[in-house]
Amino acid sequence: MKKIAYLSSKVTLPGSPIRRDDAFEHDHMMDALRGPFAEHDISLHDVDWADTAQDWASYDAVMIGTTWDYWDHQAEFLEILDQIEAVTPLYNPAALVKWNSHKAYLRDLEAKGARLIPTLWLDQVDEATANAAFNTLGSTDLVFKRQVGAGAAGQHRLKPGDAIPPMPYPMMVQPFLSKIVEEGELSFIFIDGELSHALIKRAKAGDYRIQSTYGGVEEAITPSSDDLAAATAVLHTLDEMPLYARVDMLRGEDGGLLLMELELIEPYLYPIEGPELGPRMAKALASRLNGA
Structure with a gap:
C-alpha cells in the first residue's frame, strides 16, 4: 500500500488546542478522500507541514491540504516544500505553489487573457x-x-x-462588486484538468465574506457552458496541469465571469457539494503515481 501525507497545520488537525472554527472542513476532506484512496491501495495520513520530526522520504507522495497558516510563515513553508519535493513527489509542485502563494500571480494570468476585477x-x-x-x-x-x-x-x-x-x-x-452579495462567488473544482463539480458560495445577510467561518453557505450548481468555459480557460493558461485546482469567479456587470482567485495551494474542495471528489482525486493521484 502506498503511503501519502496530507499536509495540514496546527490550526486544522484534530485535537489541536488552537484549532480553527472552520477546521470541520479538514474533517470533510479526510472523510471524502480516505475511503476512495484505500480502494486504490493508498493510505492517507494528515500531518502538520511544520512538523520537523517528519521523514518525508517515507511517503510515496505528499499532497498539500489544509495548511491554513502558511501565509504567516511563507518562507518557512516554501522551504519545507522544497525539502519534500527533493525526496518524494509533491502535489501541487513547489514551483507552482511558490508562484501561486503571492497574489501577483493574477497579473501574470491577466497578461494571458484572464479577466480580472480592476486591482x-x-x-x-x-x-x-x-x-x-x-x-x-x-x-x-x-x-x-x-x-x-x-x-x-x-x-x-x-x-x-x-x-x-x-x-x-x-x-x-x-x-467592491455587489454581485458578491446579489449572486455569490462561483467556484469550479478541477481534478487533473477535468471539472469535478461547481458551486456557488453566498455570504450571510449583512456580510460579504463567503467563507464558512463568517457564516457563508454553499450550494452545488450545474454551471452554464459559458461559465464553465471561462473557468476552464483560466486553468489552461498554466504551463502544467495541476493535480487539483479551484477557480473562484465573480460575475461582472456585462454578465461574464471575472477571476477572483486560482487556488492551487490549499483550497478547500467542497466534497459535500461534490461527492465524486474523492474517487476522482484517488484515480488521478494513482494514475500519476503509477506513471500513467
Whole structure:
C-alpha cells in the first residue's frame, strides 16, 4: 500500500488546542478522500507541514491540504516544500505553489487573457495611499486584501472617511462588486484538468465574506457552458496541469465571469457539494503515481 501525507497545520488537525472554527472542513476532506484512496491501495495520513520530526522520504507522495497558516510563515513553508519535493513527489509542485502563494500571480494570468476585477497593488498602506485608492479605482467602496493571504484574513472593506486600520502587509485593492452579495462567488473544482463539480458560495445577510467561518453557505450548481468555459480557460493558461485546482469567479456587470482567485495551494474542495471528489482525486493521484 502506498503511503501519502496530507499536509495540514496546527490550526486544522484534530485535537489541536488552537484549532480553527472552520477546521470541520479538514474533517470533510479526510472523510471524502480516505475511503476512495484505500480502494486504490493508498493510505492517507494528515500531518502538520511544520512538523520537523517528519521523514518525508517515507511517503510515496505528499499532497498539500489544509495548511491554513502558511501565509504567516511563507518562507518557512516554501522551504519545507522544497525539502519534500527533493525526496518524494509533491502535489501541487513547489514551483507552482511558490508562484501561486503571492497574489501577483493574477497579473501574470491577466497578461494571458484572464479577466480580472480592476486591482491596485500597494507595497505599503497608510492613510494617504488608502485614500488615494478611491480616486485611482474610481470607487467609493473598496476591498483591501493581503497579497499573501487567504480566507479573508486581514481583509478590510472601506469607504471614504472610514478610519484606516493597520495594514502591515503589502495589499491589493479592488472595487467592491455587489454581485458578491446579489449572486455569490462561483467556484469550479478541477481534478487533473477535468471539472469535478461547481458551486456557488453566498455570504450571510449583512456580510460579504463567503467563507464558512463568517457564516457563508454553499450550494452545488450545474454551471452554464459559458461559465464553465471561462473557468476552464483560466486553468489552461498554466504551463502544467495541476493535480487539483479551484477557480473562484465573480460575475461582472456585462454578465461574464471575472477571476477572483486560482487556488492551487490549499483550497478547500467542497466534497459535500461534490461527492465524486474523492474517487476522482484517488484515480488521478494513482494514475500519476503509477506513471500513467
